[in-house]
Amino acid sequence: MFNASVVISVGSSASLLFWEDPWIQGLFVAAVAPEVLKLVRPGVVKRRSVRDGLLNHAWATDIVGELSVDAVVQYLRLSAAVVVVPINGGADTFRWKWTEDGTFTVRSAYRMFFHGTTTLPGAVHVWNSFAPYKFRFHAWLSLRGRCLLVPNDFST
The missing domain is CATH 1.10.150 (DNA polymerase; domain 1)
Incomplete structure (x- = not known):
């Protein structure tokens, strides 16, 4: 990198x-x-x-x-x-591509790893809520569409 x-x-x-x-x-x-x-x-x-x-x-x-x-x-x-x-x-x-003046900074190196990623709308509100952690985690998973469906029929 x-x-x-x-x-x-x-x-x-x-x-x-x-x-x-x-x-x-x-x-x-x-x-x-x-x-x-x-x-x-x-x-x-x-x-x-x-x-x-x-x-x-x-x-x-x-x-x-x-x-x-x-x-x-x-x-x-x-x-x-x-x-x-x-x-x-x-x-x-040697010119660093990730800053305007071409000097290396740790901050720019850290940001380089996340260049091109997208943010998840609503995630900030989920993690800043006062709900218990397990509920926040579940809400975050549902925002990402990663919740597992649980079958209603437990008779088997």
């Missing part, structure tokens, strides 16, 4: 990880070339910065093993995507 909520602007690219961060126009390498990523050792994935990877195409040397046809196609797609990413001399910036 964090990676989906952060927009990264590539600056000097020293603080970004080549294989893990969404630096390719907001995409991860795993989204562009998942078969290629499978051929990179986990230790290299955690260490290779974007700046080091782009220097003399060092990222290509991280790939070990035989490439399948799908991996070759994805390698070419990744190679083309890496070339078009502009790198300037400034600092890498």
Whole structure:
């Protein structure tokens, strides 16, 4: 959720990880070339910065093993995507999508989890009533249409 909520602007690219961060126009390498990523050792994935990877195409040397046809196609797609990413001399910036000024707050992170949910009309009145809890719970279930029907015939 964090990676989906952060927009990264590539600056000097020293603080970004080549294989893990969404630096390719907001995409991860795993989204562009998942078969290629499978051929990179986990230790290299955690260490290779974007700046080091782009220097003399060092990222290509991280790939070990035989490439399948799908991996070759994805390698070419990744190679083309890496070339078009502009790198300037400034600092890498991380912008939080859920606030206007782009700074992270715990409040905005909490609200992010409920983005797109709807409220239940009448639920506030049910929970603020002075009725016993079991009646409030039953009223809340009935508002949601989740009450179980009990048969009237107990003769069986």
